[in-house]
Amino acid sequence: MIEVKYLLLNLNTDRPVSLGASPLSLYISSSYQKKFGQSERPLSGGSYPLLQYKVIRGAPLIVAINEGCELLWEIYDNLDEINKNGPYKILERRIIDRVAFLGPCESRLKFRFLTPWLAISEAELNKLKPDPRSLNRVLAGILENNLTMLARNFQCQLDKPVEVSINIKDENIVQKDTGIAGLFGTFYTNFEIPQFLSLGKGVGRGFGTIKQN
Secondary structure, three states: OEEEEEEEEEEEEOOOOOOOOOHHHHHHHHHHHHHHOOOOOOOOOOOOOOEEEEEEOOEEEEEEEOHHHHHHHHHHOOHHHHOOOOOOOEEEEEEEEEEEEEEEEEEEEEEEEOOOEEEEEHHHHHHHOOOHHHHHHHHHHHHHHHHHHHHHHOOOOOOOOOOEEEEEEEEEEEOOOOOEEEEEEEEEEEEEOOOOOEOOEOHHHOOOEEEEO
């Protein structure tokens, strides 16, 4: 297990925020690309996005890890100006600045997906649905791979295999352009994940956001 710098910025707005692109989300994305896109120095998280914007139950939040924390502080004072022509007004900001842990642990921790986890195609999901055991086994394997890749990106040594047990809800979404199913549910694992990070496909767009129960 490793320690990482961690920032969580919650934005209280005057109205519920919709999913999708906004002046704020586009600014965060472009700022990240501008600062790190051409950097010759490798980032601590490899290809994993270290600054992530997402909308949870109508409320926007920004989570940052390591070098992403530096960037979040750099753009913090600009957020109101960038968002002045946006569809909502920022009323309050709440920020958590602490050390978080990432990597294998002795306990089995429970997490849930707050946003759809993009795991398999709709066709594959429908094929496996009649056999719940096979479906859960396949999905657990995919999630184990997601966590293993997360560890590799942060150069976190795995002393033992990542283990996952998963319980997926019946409800799901399907991305029209890719045919990938977005799943909800809970899982147990022997791997510590900082709150509100994303797993799977579409991490940079806020998919697969997790929270420890």
